Amino acid sequence: MDKTAPGIVSFEALDALLDQAYALEGPARREFVEGLPAPQREQIGKLLELSNALTLSDIAADPARSVAKTQEPGEESPLTADAGAEETPAGRWRLHRELGSGGMGQVFFASREAHADTASGSRDYVQEAAIKILWSHRASEDVRARFLRERRLLASLDHPGLARFVDGGFLADGRPWFAMEYVAGTTIDEYVRDQSLEERLRLFLEVCAAVAYAHQRLIVHRDIKPQNVLVDETGRARLLDFGVAGVLDDIDDGVYTRTAGAPLTLQYASPEQLTGAMVTVASDVYQLGLLLYVMLTGAPPYDVSDLPLTEAIDVICNTTPAKPGVRDAAIGSDLDAIVMAALSKSPDERYRTVSALADDVSRFLEDRPVKAMPRTAWYVARRFLRRNALVTGIVTASALALTAATVVSVRMADEAAEQAARSATAQQILSDVFRKADPFQGRGATVTLADALTRALPEIGARVADDPLLAWEVNHELGKIFESLGLIEQEAAAHRAVLAAAAELGDESEVPYLWGVAGLGNVLARTNPAEAVKFFDERLPARPTDAAAVEPWMSAQYSYVGALNRVREFGRADAGTFVMAEIVQQYDVDDPRRRARLSQLLAGVARRAGDAVTEDLHWSDAVRHMRAANNPSALAVTLSNRAIFLGRSARYDESEAAFLESLAIFEEAGMDTDATFATVLRGYAGLLFRSGRAGEAITTTERALKLLDPGSQFYARFVAEVNLAQYSLVTGDTSKTLVVMTRALPVVRREFADDPSIGRRMQRLFGKTMVFGGAYAEAAMAIGYADGECRREADLLRALESLEHPADEPARQKVWAALADLRHKSRSEELTQPDLDGFVALYEQEAPVFFDALDRWRVLDALSSAAVLPPALRQRHAELDAQRAETATLIAAYPAGTLVDLAAYLRSTADKPVSCLQTPPG
Template sequence: MSDPQAFERVDALVDAALELPPEARASWLRDACGEDGVLLEQASRLLSAIDASEGFLLTGPLPASASLPPQLGAWRPERLIGRGGMGEVWLARRCDGRFEQTVAIKSLPAYFSPADVERFLAEQRTLARLEHEGIARLIDAGIGPEQRPYMVMEYVEGTDIVGHCRERVLPLAQRLALFRQVCAAVAFAHRHGVVHRDLKPQNILVNRDGRVRLLDFGIARLLDDNAQDLTQQTRARFTPHYAAPEQLAGGTESTLTDVHALGLVLYEMLAGRGPWQALLGGSQLVLVQRMLAGPPVAPSAATVDPVVSTRQLRGDLDAIIGKALRPEPDARYASVLALDEDIARHLQHQAVAARSGALSYRLRRALRRHWLPVVATTAVILGLAVALVMVAFAHRQAEFERDIARVEAARGKAVRDYIGHMFRNASQQQAGSAPLTAKQVLDQAAARIGDEFASDPSTAAQVMLELGELHLYIDDYVGAEPLLRGWLGLERSVDDPVAAASVRFALAETVFRMGRTEEAQSLLEQAQAFWRTDPRRYVDELLTSRMLESQLLRRSGDIQRAIEVLEQAVVESLRRHGPENFRAAAMHTNLGAAYLDAGDLEAGIDRSRKALGLFERLGMGSGNDALNTLNNLAAGYYRAGDLDSAEQWFARAVALRREAFGPSAATAALLNNYARVLLQTGRLAAASDLASEAAGMAATYAGESSMLALSTRLLAAEIDLAGDPASDLASRLLQLQKDVDTHFGEEHILSARVTLTRSQHAATTGDIAAATQQLQQARQRLEALGAPAASFLNQADTIQALLERRTGTDVRR
C-alpha cells in the first residue's frame, strides 16, 4: 500500500474498528467499506495483524505484575527477571529438598479454557522431550492459581546473540558459525514436529563458552493434526519485528515461518541492526503496515556494523537472507537445513542455492568449467543457456536489494533477454564454422550493447558491468577495460556511487595488469577517496585496496613502503577477521611477492608457502589466487637458483591453471615464467613452444602493448639468442626496445632488460662497441633500480666477462 491517502483511510477504519468488541469488528468493516473490496481486504489484514501482535508493542511503563504464589509445585519464585506479551519470567529455585537447582519459570496469561489447559499440558510433555544441546530444556509445567499455566525451564546465563556479536567484535565467519548452531537446534525441533513461532535475538542466548541456547519453545506449536484445535482457539502470539507475513496476516504457520524469522535474526547479526529498526517507537499501525509492505532492503545496503563490511554482505549473504525473507513461504528455503547448507556453501566458497539465478555468479562458474570452446557441442551451450535464463530471478533479487521493484524487474528482463540472445546466436554460428571461445562470445555481446540499449543507459550499464566482470574472471583485461569504462561513461545515469567506487577499483586492477600504472594509481585513489568518506562502513574495501596500493608502490620502486603497507594491512585484517580466511591468504601472497622484489628471497618463499597452505586449508588450493601464489613460490626458487624446485612448482601451477581456467593473461604469465626455467636448463625447444603460446595468449588477453606481452617477446628473443639466432633478431630487439620505451619509459626495468639482451646479442655477433655501450646503459639503469633489479646485474656481469675475454680489457667504464 504505497498511496499515503489510501493508508490514511485504512488507518481510520481500523482505529474505529478497534473501539468495537472483537466479535463486532468484521461485520462493521464490511458495512463501512461497502463495495470497495480492496479497501476491505487491506483493513481486514491490518486488523488481523494487530490482533495477532497484541501485547508486544508496549512503549509505556509495564503494568504491575500479578504476584506468583510463594511456591509452584517444587519451585519457589524469587524475583521477576522479564515480562512480555506472553507473560512473565521469574528466577526460581527448587525447594523440595531433593537437590539445589536454579530455573526460570514462565507464567502465561490466564486466558486458557479447560480444554486449552489439557492441550497445553500435552504439548509440554512433548516439548520436554526436546533434548538438544542448543535448546534450553523444559523441566516441568503445570497450572497455577487462576488457571494460569506456567513452564519451568532451564535457566541460561548468557547474552543475546546480536549483543554477543557486537560485544565480542566477532568477525563474519564466527557469526555465521554461531548462526549455524541456531539452525541445528531449530532443525532438530522441526524434525520432532515442533515450530518455535517466535524466534528472535532475545530468545537466542550465547553462554560464556560460545554455545547457543534457544529459549521459549514453550509457546511453540506442535505440527501434528491434533494440535489444530488449540491453534484455532487461541490467539496467535509473536513479536512483530520478527514475524513472517503469514503471521501478520493471520495465515497458516509452518516450519517456513521459522525460516523467515531466522532470516531476520541473521540480518541483524550481520548488519548490526534489524530491518525495521527505524520504526521503533512508531505507532502499531505504521509498524505492522511496514511489515506487510514486503521484504526489507538488503543488509548490505543497510548495514551499520563496524566489523562486517558491505562487500562481505553483497552477493551471497544478501541473496541467502533475501531468500529466507521472501513473503511467499513456498519461495523461501524448503527447510532450516537447506538454509544451513547454503551458509555452509558460502563459507566453503561454493555456489549458493540462493543465487541460482544470478547472471555473473553462475556464468563465472560455467566459464570456469567450460573454458574450452563454449559452443563445441550443443550440450555445453544449452547448459550455459539454462543458467542464464535464470537471470530473471537474479534481478528479482536486485529488486529486493534496491527497493525499486518495477524498474529492476524490467531491467532484469532486458539483461536476461540480451545474454540469452548472446548464447543463442553463438549456438547458431556453430554449424560449418570454427567453435567460439568464451572470450569471443562475450566480445560479440559487448559489441552490440550500444545499439541494443541506446535509449536505456541504466540497463546498458548493468549489461556492461555483468560482461566486464566476466571478462575479468577469465583474466581477459582487453575485454574488461572498455566495458568498465562504458559503465563509468554512464555513471550519471546510473547514480550509484557505491557501485562506481567498485568499478573504478576493478578498472584500476585491470589497467595495472596492462602496465598502465599512473592511470591505475589515479583510479585507485578515486575509489579510496569514496570509501574514506565512511571508513567504518568500507573498512574491508580499504583493506583489500591496500594490496593494489602495495603493488603500485613496488612498481614505482618504493619496495620498503610497499611492504609496510601490507604488513599494516595484515595486522588489521588479523584483528578483524582472524588468521584463517581468504583475505589473509591473499595478503600473504602479496607480501611474498613484495619480499621477493626486495631481494629477501627467504622471507618471500616463506610468505608464499604460508599463503599456499592457508588456501589449501580453506579448500581453495586450485583457485585463481592460490595459483598466483604457486607462481610466486616457483619464481622465488628460480631467483634463489634452485631450478629443480622452481620447475616442480611451475609445472604444478601450469597443469592446474590449464585445467581450471584455460587461456588467460594469468596463464600466459605462468607459461612465460615456466619457459624461462626451461631456457635456463637448456631445453630450448620446449621453452620456445611455451614462450610462443604465452606470447599469443598475452596479446589476446592483456593487450599487445602490455608489459606481459612485451615480456613474452623478450623471452622469445632470449631463447633465440641461446640457440641459433635468426638474422632478424637485432631488428626485433630494436623494435622491442622502442615499444617498451614508448609505453613504459627508459627507466623501467623491462627497458634495462631489453638493453641488456641487445648487448649480449651484439657481443655474440662481434659488435664489441655496441655491446659495450649497451651494457653500460643497462647496468646504470639496473643499479639505479636497486633490489628488484639485483638478479639481472648477474646477467650483466656475465656479459661483461664475455666482452673482456673478447677484448682483453676492462669494459666496465
C-alpha cells in the first residue's frame, strides 16, 4: 500500500495540497480531501493520517499505522461488541461492550468469572477489565510489533496510581490482546468538589507520584486530564493508562482533536503539543499544572471548547491564564505560584520534573516556603511563622477537649492582632539584624527562624544597649515572636530584658514595666500558674495609675485572672475580673478586643455563679465587641465559645447558628484548614451530637480529623478520635468505638501518664470519655481488656484527679458514678467513707448532664448497697431504680439512633415525677 512515494504525483504538487489541507480544520479538511482526484486523495489521506502518529519514534515502529487506522471498524474484526454474548479471547473473558477504538485496536469492557467448584458452577469471583485487541489479523508485522511493544510497556508498569496490567495472550487467529484493570470511579475533578484544600492537594500528589513513576521508566503520558484520572472506591487516584486511556476517552470526549502530532484533547493540550514541538516530560508537568488548576478552581484556566482551532491554539499558546487565586481567594499566592510555574508557556520555565512539582506542593502542605515563590528572606520567615503558629495552635486545641472554653485561642488571635500593630522602630531593628544574620542563604531547610533569631540575639542586645527605650520595644517584640515560636526560655528572657530596660528608664517606666510584668507573668501563667499568681501578687499594681498604663495593665491582669482560675482561686479570680470591669468603665476603654476579653471573663464568672442569664449577656457582649474589633479569627473563636454556652443551655438552634457563623468566618478568611478551625468543628460536632444528630456529628468530626496532621497534631487528633468513638457508640457503630478505645487506652497510659501538662489534659479527656461509663466497661470487656477491673478503676481514679476544674463537674460526676458502679459490682474494695461522703455531696448537686438520671441511680445504688444511704435519699433511690429499669427498657426498645433523643427527653423530665417517663419521645 505504500509503494507510492512521491512518484505518481510530484512531491511539490502533493506538498502544496498538504499545505492547503492543513490550512483547513475538521469537516472542511475532510471535504477538501474527499474532493481531490483519487490518487491525490489517497496520498493526502495517508499523509494526514501518518501525522497522527504519536511521535517520530512511533512511526518508526509503526510505519503501516495508516493501514490499520483507515480500515473500517468491523470490516476485518469478528469481535464486535455483542453484549454478553461474545466468547472470549482467552476463553474465560467475556466481552460486554465496546469502550472505544483507536489506532491499533478496539477496546472492550470485559469480565471473567472464576468458579470455586467447577461441578456446581458456583461463582467464586468476578473480575472486570478493559481488553484491547489488535484490529486485524492481517495487520502488518510492524503494527503487530508496535502493539506488542505497547503491551510490554504496560505490563512493565506496576504502581498503585496506575491501572494495572491484568492479562494478555493471542486469539486463535494470532491477534494479540491484553487486559487492563477496569477502574470504576469518579473523575478527579468531580470527586474533589466537596473536599478540603488539603485533601485535594494530597490527592494531586498521588497523581504526581504515578506520573513520576512512569517518567522513571521513560514513558511520557501526554494526555493527563481530569477525565483520565479516576478516584476509585478506596479514595485513591488512578491514572488511566496510556494507550488505553486515550482510546477510552474517544467516545465521550467532544473536544478530542488532532493537530500536528498526537491525538490530544485541545482543552488540556500543552503549547508544545499544539505547535508540534517536542513533547517531553515538561508537557506532563504542564498538564499536571492544568489538572491542579481544575482541582483547585473547578474549571480549566481557559475554555477553548467553542473556539475554532486556530483561536484555541492562540489562546493556549499566548495568553496567560488568570491565577487560580483570582477565581478563589482562599487559594493564596503560594499555590498560585506553583500552578503558574507548572503552566509556563515555555517548557524550560516549568518545573524540571514532576517530582519537583510534587515537592513544592508538599512544601506548601507543610507550610514550608515553596520554590516557585520569589525567595526573599521575609517570604521564608512568614511561612515559618505560619507553620509555627499552627504548631502552637495544636497545644491550644488539645486543651479544649469537649466542652472547655476556647479562651486560650482567643488570646492567641489577640496577640496576632497586636503583633500586626507593633512598633515600626522595633520592627526595623529586627529586620535589619535579621537580614544581616541571613539564615536562608544556602543553608537549606535545617536552619530555622529560631536558630537565626537566637544567633542574632547578641547583636540585637548590642544595638539597643545604649537606648533603654528602644531596648524595651525591641525586646517586647522579641518576646511575642519567641512566644509564637514556642521558645519559652527565650521569651522569658526577652520579657526580663523589658523589665531591666524599665528599671533603667526610671520615672517614665510604667508602661514598659507593666508590659514586662504582663509578658513574664504570662509565661509563668502558661508554665506554672501558682508561680504566676505569686509573681503578679508581688509585681502587679491593683490598678493602673493613668490612661497610658491601662493597656499593659489589662493585658497583665488578664493573665493574672487566667492564672487564678487555673489554680482554682475562683474568688480572687472573680474579684480580679470585677476590677478589670471597673477599669474599663473608669477609663472608658473602647478597645473592642479588651472589652471582648473582659466580657469573656465575666461570662466565666457568671458560669461559676450558676447565673446563666448573666452569662448569656456577657457572651452576647463578647461577640458584639469582637465584631467591632475587626479580627475575624478572634470573632470566630468567640462565636464558637458562645455557641458552646448556648449548647450547654440547651438552646440548640441558637448554638448551631453561632457555630455556623463561626465556621463561615473561618471559611471566608481561608482559615478553614487550620487546627483552630478543626477545634470549632469539634465543638459543633459536640452540639450536633447533643441535639441528637449523631450522624452529622460524626461527619463533622471526621472533617475536623482530616485537617489534623497525624504527626504534629497528634493530640488534637486523639481528642477528635475519642469524640468520634463516643458518637459512633450512639449510632450503634460500636466497632469503631472499640477500635478507637483499643488504640487510645495504651496511648493515654504510655504517652501521657508522666507528662504533667499533656497527661493531665488527656486524663481529663479520658475522664470525659467515661460519660459512657457503662458502655465503656462493656467495650473494654468486649475487647478483652486484659488488665481487668482494678486497672480500670485506676483509670477512673486518675481521671477523677484530673477533673479538678468546676467546669468539669458534670464529667466528674460521671466518673464518680462509674467508679461507684464499678466498686459496687466488683466488690473488690470497700467503699471508703470519703467516697461515700463525696457521693452524697455529689448527689445533692443537681447538674443537668447527659444520662444524669442513670448516673444518679448508679450513685444511689452504690450508696444503697453500702447501706449508708441517708433516709432522705432512700425514696429517691427507689424512684430512680424504677426509672432506670424503665430507661433500660426504653433503650432496648428504641433504635440506636434515638438514644440521644431519649437522653434529652430524660433530662427534660429530670425534675418531674418518674411516671412522666412512660410517654416515649416523639
